[in-house]
Amino acid sequence: xxxxxxxxxxxxxxxxxxxxxxxxxxxxxxxxxxxxxxxxxxxxxxxxxxxxxxxxxxxxxxxxxxxxxxxxxxxxxxxxxxxxxxxxxxxxxxxxxxxxxxxxxxxxxxxxxxxx
Amino acid sequence: xxxxxxxxxxxxxxxxxxxxxxxxxxxxxxxxxxxxxxxxxxxxxxxxxxxxxxxxxxxxxxxxxxxxxxxxxxxxxxxxxxxxxxxxxxxxxxxxxxxxxxxxxxxxxxxxx
Numbered sequence: 001x002x003x004x005x006x007x008x009x010x011x012x013x014x015x016x017x018x019x020x021x022x023x024x025x026x027x028x029x030x031x032x033x034x035x036x037x038x039x040x041x042x043x044x045x046x047x048x049x050x051x052x053x054x055x056x057x058x059x060x061x062x063x064x065x066x067x068x069x070x071x072x073x074x075x076x077x078x079x080x081x082x083x084x085x086x087x088x089x090x091x092x093x094x095x096x097x098x099x100x101x102x103x104x105x106x107x108x109x110x111x112x113x114x115x116x
Numbered sequence: 117x118x119x120x121x122x123x124x125x126x127x128x129x130x131x132x133x134x135x136x137x138x139x140x141x142x143x144x145x146x147x148x149x150x151x152x153x154x155x156x157x158x159x160x161x162x163x164x165x166x167x168x169x170x171x172x173x174x175x176x177x178x179x180x181x182x183x184x185x186x187x188x189x190x191x192x193x194x195x196x197x198x199x200x201x202x203x204x205x206x207x208x209x210x211x212x213x214x215x216x217x218x219x220x221x222x223x224x225x226x227x228x229x
Contacts, residue, residue, distance in 0.1 A: 009156070035217070045206065045220035091158060103149065103174065104218060108158035 002027045004094050006107035013082045014115050020067075021077045021110045023092030029053075031097040034068070034075045035104065040088040048090070051075065053097070079112075087114040119143075122207050122221035129228050135194040137224055139207030146211065148190035149218065150174075150182065153204040162205075165190055197228045 003026045013019035036048040051059045051068050058066050067076045092107040123138040147166050151159040161174030163182040171182050183191045204225050208218040
């Protein structure tokens with residue numbers, strides 16, 4: 001069974017600084033998708049970034065980028081130039097690429113605080 | 117503006133009550149999901165549906181059932197609510213295809229007393 005592990009329950013970063021959130025996963029599949037979701041206090045889950053496992057190039061979305069290490073089964077999120085609005089719970093998630101199910105498997109989350 | 121709507125933001129019920137949580141999406145998505153979110157446990161999948169009248173158990177289906185009579189609506193049912201079902205419940209939907217992102221509702225915080 002696939003699992004997703006986020007080993008940092010809480011992180012803190014100074015405004016304008018860079019922070020990296022860790023995520024590891026376990027799967028026997030070779031093709032899959034990885035996601036980072038953000039959940040602010042409003043509770044609305046928002047997709048931050050996604051990565052296809054067959055792509056070697058790391059995904060980037062503005063200040064957000066990932067370090068995808070397929071052999072190590074690692075998928076960390078880097079937030080550059082942190083802003084107060086980045087404060088939220090961040091979830092790493094995995095999804096198989098094929099099959100009848102499209103369910104996402106989530107990690108336990110990392111609560112990010114941004115200090116002014 | 118496309119959205120996933122959960123009928124209640126907060127709900128308080130008594131032990132033993134039958135509870136219905138409703139979720140509606142307006143994007144003609146095939147897939148719909150119910151997750152529960154608990155501190156330290158992340159999001160855990162309860163049930164999901166990939167078509168009308170089709171459902172599959174997720175990781176923690178015990179004590180829950182679901183109904184999908186129409187494509188846009190996916191209901192989560194607690195047949196006899198218990199205190200350990202106090203949690204945040206999140207509904208989500210997506211188009212078919214693994215790369216498609218999930219769109220989430222705003223969640224229902226359920227308290228069972």
